[in-house]
Each structure stands twice: as structure tokens, then as C-alpha cells.
Amino acid sequence: MGMPKVKPDNVVRHELVLGRSERELLDTLTTAYTVNRVVTPITSLLSSTAGLLLVAGLGLAYLEKYLPEYWPDMNDQQLGDWFETENIVLGTAGFGIGGIIGAFFGGPIGAGLGATVGAVTGTMAQEGAEEAQAAGIPRIMSYSTFGQIVGSARLLKKTIDELQNQ
16 A cells, blocks of 8 residues: 555646637637537438428428418419418518517517518518509519418428428
8 A cells, every 4th residue: 555645735726828819719619519519410301301301391381371271272363362361471471580580680679670570571562562563563573472482382392292202
């Protein structure tokens, strides 16, 4: 057996201090590591058929909240007639999207501001489409925002159908 260890009679403290450039480099490294931890699972999910099917299905489910049940079977005239009654729907969609984007960039205050701006923008898009059509602009161009919703939903539905048939 060895001899007992002697208790220290003083304690020396060593401190390492990083300069500004080292702190910035460490901050960049931490951010890159964090982004990598978030992006890698998302990339893995989207690289598989099942993952892409899941994302497309969720996107379609979200868009279908704003479309009539039988929207895939409707022609452009029927969709236009249905769209006329959907000021509230576009306002609600804008509210939700604006709220999410606002929360991402500005926290709770940004969420409220983004939701308000989104709701107004969605409603204005519908009113603008009605005015444009009344002025003689072709229906397809006057409903560009709605056309994007329907087009996105149709594209997602087609993607889901193709993925399920693989």
C-alpha cells in the first residue's frame, strides 16, 4: 500500500478566456452542429418514399381543409363558383400561415402580427380576384392565389397516387 495522500494547502485556479474571434468561431460551430442535428433527420425522411408520402399526405390534408370534398372532380368553372363563397377560408388560411411564419421570426408578438397580416392578405386576394374578373381579366389569372392552392393540392394528390402505386 502507498502512503496516504497529503491534503493540498492551497488551490490554484486556471481560467481560459476566449477572444472575440474564438467566441464567434465557437458560436458558428455550435450553430452548424445544431442545424445539422435538425436537418439530417428531415433529409433522411424526405429521401425515402414512405417519408415523402407522409409529407405529401400531410400537405394535402392541410390543403383539403380549404377545398370542397369533391374538389378533384370539379372543373375550373365549378371551382370558381365555389371560390366565390370562400373569403373566410382564404382569410383563415392566411391567418394560419401568417401566424406560423410570424411566430418563427418574431415569437408571440410576431405570431399575432403575422396572423393579422395573413388574414388581411388572404381576404384581399379573394376580393382582388373578384375585382379583376369583373374588369375582364380571365378567370384563371384572377384566381391566382386560389389556383395555387388547388394546383398544389392536385400535385400532392398526384404524387401520393404515384407513390402508392410503386
